Amino acid sequence: MSKKPDAIVFFDLDGTLFNSQIDVLPSSLEAINKLKQNNITPMIATGRTPCEVVDLMKKTQIESIIGMNGQVVLYQGEKVFTNDIDKDVIERLYQFSKQQTGIPLSFYNHEIMRVSQDSEPAKKFYHFLKQQVPPVDDQIYLKTSIQMLLLLCESGEALYRDVFPELTFIRNTPYCVDVFNHGGSKGYGITKLLKNKGFTDVPTYAFGDGMNDFEMFLTVDHPIAMGNAVDELKAQAEFVTDTNNNDGIAKGLQHFGLI
Structure with a gap:
């Protein structure tokens, strides 16, 4: 102890x-x-x-x-x-991003980072952090627990707040929005x-x-x-x-x- x-x-x-x-x-x-x-x-x-x-x-x-x-x-x-995010919620958000906004995502837990696609927003954000872009795996949330998502965007997060009241959206840098369970x-x-x-x-x-x-x-x-x-x-x-x-x-x- x-x-x-x-x-x-x-x-x-x-x-x-x-x-x-x-x-x-x-x-x-x-x-x-x-x-x-x-x-x-x-x-x-x-x-x-x-x-x-x-x-x-x-x-x-x-x-x-x-x-x-x-x-x-x-x-x-x-x-x-x-504080894991429900997989069904992640699936809904991922599909909303693909079909409605075109905003790519990052998937995080305390051991791994993955991105939904190799994109310019990802390169811009991780360059800002002086990090390499994580590997691409848009199905990672089906294989392991995820505690945070990132919207890789410079604007557009307002569209998500009404659609996903169970999540919190906080802009953390000019190039990304942190997404996690409400509360x-x-x-x-x-x-x-x-x-x-x-x-x-x-x-x-x-x-x-x-x-x-x-x-x-x-x-x-x-x-x-x-x-x-x-x-x-x-x-x-x-x-x-x-x-x-x-x-x-x-x-x-x-x-x-x-x-």
Whole structure:
């Protein structure tokens, strides 16, 4: 059984733990190491799937993650929770995309990523992330559980919201929209973690910059917005730190006396 931490700190990635060059500042790496020395658990909380950030987790020595906007929770290697999308819902959405919108999809679970077709929107999005386009398999959802879909598009997601009320659609980058079960969020994943691990009395902190961090900010004890965060998120923050390019992580942790 894992030792109960004195606190847990959740870090969004893009625009938060990552700087503008999609890298982690040396000051942030040092701060994360100090957290661990102080029996404080650092956790990634991201729209990305765990298999996308394996190298990052090794680099930062962060062992725990709220992935896919709360659709999977891994704590020190243990799978605590997954929020799978019903296969029939995925089939409906896939057919709607093929027949009505022409928007290609990505299929994600905590171990794999696949795309519905080799497309320009896929190349543009994964180039933006500095990643290779995943393999093509438009039947992957029939073979394994899927916890998140992506609409690979720069617009057009509004058409889906009325047709699929059981799903949530959140634009996460200029080139994609995250899709998962309605009610799922980073905040929901955090709640599942705290309850399932018996950590409901552990103080929680979160750093974020975008609207997919909103529910996380409503869930944790101490929400911290990056200086580059959207105004709506700053309005929900207890503290606004410096930007992701100017040691905002380290400065925020120092402000709360965590390092």
